[in-house]
Amino acid sequence: MSGRLTDADGRERVEFTFEGDAVSAYAGDTIAMALWAAQAAAVRRSSSAGEPRGVLCNMGVCYECLVTVDGHNVRSCMTVVRAGMVVERGGRQ
DSSP, X not given: OOOOOSOGGGXXXXXXXXXXXXXXXXXXXXXXXXXXXXXXXXXXXOTTTOOEEOOXXXXXXXXXXXXXXXXXXXXXXXXXXXXXXXXXEEEOO
């Protein structure tokens, strides 16, 4: 998955997985923006009805972008990508 059109000013490429799919990002990107660029808008499911949820505030105030990274719940808008990380949707599966 990749929606990037530029070389991001020469930054190093970083690969991680989201829901088992390989995602390519640039060093320094947050998970939220890497997934947005990869056109994966729904980063979690709501706890009550399982409806798709995306990034809302993109500054760490809400928890709409909650994902699981290597077994730990984190806000995707506040977490920088690193090579090899395993990211899964947060919330109800």
